[in-house]
Amino acid sequence: MTQLSNSIQVVTRFAPSPTGYMHLGHAYAALFAWRAARERNGRFLLRIEDIDQDRCRPEFEDAIFEDLDWLGLNWDGQPRRQSDNMADYKRGLDKLNELSLLYPCFCTRKEILTEISRADAAPHHLDGPVYPGTCRNLTTKERSARLESNSPYALRLDIKKAHALTGTLSWNDRKRGTQTVKKDGGDVVLARKDIPTSYHLAVTFDDHRQRVTLVTRGMDLFNATNVHRLLQAVLKLKTPEWEHHKLIMDQEGERLSKRGRALTLRALRRAGESPAGVRNMVGFE
Numbered sequence: 104m105t106q107l108s109n110s111i112q113v114v115t116r117f118a119p120s121p122t123g124y125m126h127l128g129h130a131y132a133a134l135f136a137w138r139a140a141r142e143r144n145g146r147f148l149l150r151i152e153d154i155d156q157d158r159c160r161p162e163f164e165d166a167i168f169e170d171l172d173w174l175g176l177n178w179d180g181q182p183r184r185q186s187d188n189m190a191d192y193k194r195g196l197d198k199l200n201e202l203s204l205l206y207p208c209f210c211t212r213k214e215i216l217t218e219i220s221r222a223d224a225a226p227h228h229l230d231g232p233v234y235p236g237t238c239r240n241l242t243t244k245e246r247s248a249r250l251e252s253n254s255p256y257a258l259r260l261d262i263k264k265a266h267a268l269t270g271t272l273s274w275n276d277r278k279r280g281t282q283t284v285k286k287d288g289g290d291v292v293l294a295r296k297d298i299p300t301s302y303h304l305a306v307t308f309d310d311h312r313q314r315v316t317l318v319t320r321g322m323d324l325f326n327a328t329n330v331h332r333l334l335q336a337v338l339k340l341k342t343p344e345w346e347h348h349k350l351i352m353d354q355e356g357e358r359l360s361k362r363g364r365a366l367t368l369r370a371l372r373r374a375g376e377s378p379a380g381v382r383n384m385v386g387f388e
Contacts, residue, residue, distance in 0.1 A: 113145030114316045117171075117178070118306065120152045121163035124367035125170045128321070128351040131385040135348050136319040137176045138387075148313050149178040153186045154298065154305055170368045174378050183313060185300070191308045192300035195338055196258065196293065204265050204337065205293065207256040208238040209249050233289035234259070259290040260303075262333070269336040274328055277317075277346040285329045307331045311340040318345045351385055 115136040119129055140147040151167070153159040171178070199205050214237070239261060241249075249256070263286070266272075272284040293304045310318060310331075318328075325347045335342050371381060 111316055113140055113143040114148065114314055115140040115145065115319055116148040116150050116310070116313060116315050117176075118150040118152050118309070119167050120155065120158075121160060121167060122155060122158040123163055124166050124369045126367050127381065127385050130170075130174060130368055130381055131351050131387070132319070132321060132348070133171060133174065133176055134382065134385065134387050139317060139319055139346065145316075146179045147176070148180060148315070149182040150309055150313065151182050151184045152302075152305070153184055154300055154302075156186070159186075166369060170372075173368070173372060174381065183309060185305050185309065188309070188312070189299055191312065192294070192304055195304055195308055195334075196299055198338055199260065199293070202268065202337065204261050204268075205258045206239055206241075206261060206290075207246060207250065208234075208259045208290075208292070209254050209256045210234075210237050233287070234291075236290060239290060256296050257292045257301075258294040260293050260330075260334075262286065262288065262290050265333055265337055269333065272332050272336055274332040274342065275344050276325075276328075277344055279347075282328070284332050285326070288326065288329055291330050303327065303330050304334065307334045307338070307340060310343060311335070314341070316343050318343050320345075320347060321350045322347045323350060 117133045117136045119125060119133075125133075137147045139145075149171070151164055153164070196205065238246075239259070266284075266286050273281050274284065275281050291303055292301050294300050309315075328345055328347075332342065334340070368381065
């Protein structure tokens with residue numbers, strides 16, 4: 104793996120999704136990335152991850168800008184919106200197709216979990232159950248029939264084939280050192296029939312396009328880095344360093360989330376809390 108030189112300007116990014124209002128976990132992630140760039144006289148970029156058009160809302164995007172400004176976090180350049188860059192992701196899919204690394208998966212989530220439960224030893228990943236490869240083994244005739252019937256499908260990356268092309272890979276986490284890319288994460292979804300990307304493909308291309316040198320994000324995404332490093336190698340994209348930070352938990356020890364209705368920065372602001380108070384809450388003095 105190409106190591107980044109100390110002379111290269113540090114470029115970090117904060118990449119929220121406008122699917123709800125930001126909470127303390129987002130504040131910590133933004134502060135962490137902002138500090139990592141600013142203390143090295145680097146650049147701090149903002150990215151709006153809005154590929155989930157069913158849940159993304161303009162008011163939530165506006166609130167992201169308001170909350171960051173209230174916290175005193177300034178970013179460099181114009182924010183990058185994923186919805187404006189679908190052509191990038193489509194080119195990535197086309198390249199993976201040329202390499203025969205993608206296959207259509209027609210399984211529903213329920214069907215996947217059922218098949219896993221029937222296995223003698225169900226493989227599990229820290230991110231949840233591993234896809235057992237059901238549709239990877241379909242014949243060409245079976246795939247064609249399903250496609251011609253207009254069945255919904257996702258496009259999965261054939262992990263084994265991809266690793267056969269790249270050989271052993273590694274990546275560097277600033278806190279935990281060199282990590283060898285794991286090969287047991289299952290065939291992840293990279294796109295769907297009507298959406299030419301997924302989280303894994305989009306963020307990999309975005310970090311390359313934005314020339315990010317240091318990806319800072321929570322420990323919940325530590326294992327996802329194996330997929331992203333693999334995609335970088337296959338697609339000949341730049342390889343940054345990573346730094347996975349702690350997660351902000353609620354009183355029950357659960358990770359803060361929008362769906363869990365975590366207390367938002369907007370609510371704290373309206374209740375009279377100060378930016379300094381929020382910084383203290385998440386451990387930034």
